[in-house]
Amino acid sequence: MSKRQSAKYKLDRRMGENIWGRPKSPANRREYGPGQHGQRRKGKLSDFGVQLRAKQKLKGYYGNISEKQFRKTYDEASRQRGDTSENLIGLLECRLDAVVYRAKFVLTVFAARQFINHGHVNVNGRRVNIGSYMCKPGDVIEVREKSKQLAIVLEAVQSAERDVPDYLDVDTHKLTATFARVPAFGDVPYPVQMEPNLVVEFYSR
Structure with missing residues (x-):
């Protein structure tokens, strides 16, 4: 990790x-690239x-x-x-890891992939542990019952860092999300x- x-x-x-x-991003403090020559990489692409x-x-x-x-x-x-x-x-945006991230079940898309890999997510009542699984409109994605009290889930749900987009119908109490439709580019936040x-x-x- x-x-x-x-x-x-x-x-x-x-x-x-x-x-x-994210508020912790180093780009907030240093706009130049990483490494000892990062500050000199300003040439036109x-x-x-x-x-x-x-x-x-x-x-x-x-x-x-x-x-x-x-x-x-x-x-x-x-x-x-x-x-x-x-x-x-x-x-x-149809990827399961992207949907779990957008639904605010976890804080980052990296955490979403690990969360799925560890078997904490069901799709239409069946466990799916592949982050690249393609969701379809109408699919119901939920955090498994035994995983709902995990600290990373509680922290993410309470976070005000970002909003849930309108192409997901999320129930934050049941920790379920319905993938309502495939979004257009302009819908993605x-x-x-x-x-x-x-x-x-x-x-x-």
Whole structure:
């Protein structure tokens, strides 16, 4: 877990942005990148660099998922009808770890993945322990009964750090969330600007 925490904060500093909107982010104190040469990395990015940065930021936001998994999600988005960038965001928000994070059952998307892996989450009454599981509209996601009093859950539910988006119907007393619909890009409450159109350009080169 410590390795993930380190990677998360390095990502914030590398991007120069507090991409999860957390008050503890080192980007709030130091806008320059990590490492001894971090303060000197101010050169203008090429078009490729801008596209790569947009991809790394979006990929990192969802728990720094692997490149293979992220590319697979992009390929699925490009096969679907409609705007590929909108489809990409919709698919990322359908991930079970993203839904558990959005529902405020835990404080971070990294914690959401670990929470799911440890078997604390049911989907439609059945235990699911895979963070990349794709939720569908109408699915009911709930914290298992024996896990509802865990300190990380109680802390997250009481946190005022962020709000639950309107494409989830959450009951904070029962710790259940209904995935009402696949959101559009404009519905997703990113704390910083995301540019999925640049991600599409990156993979379309």
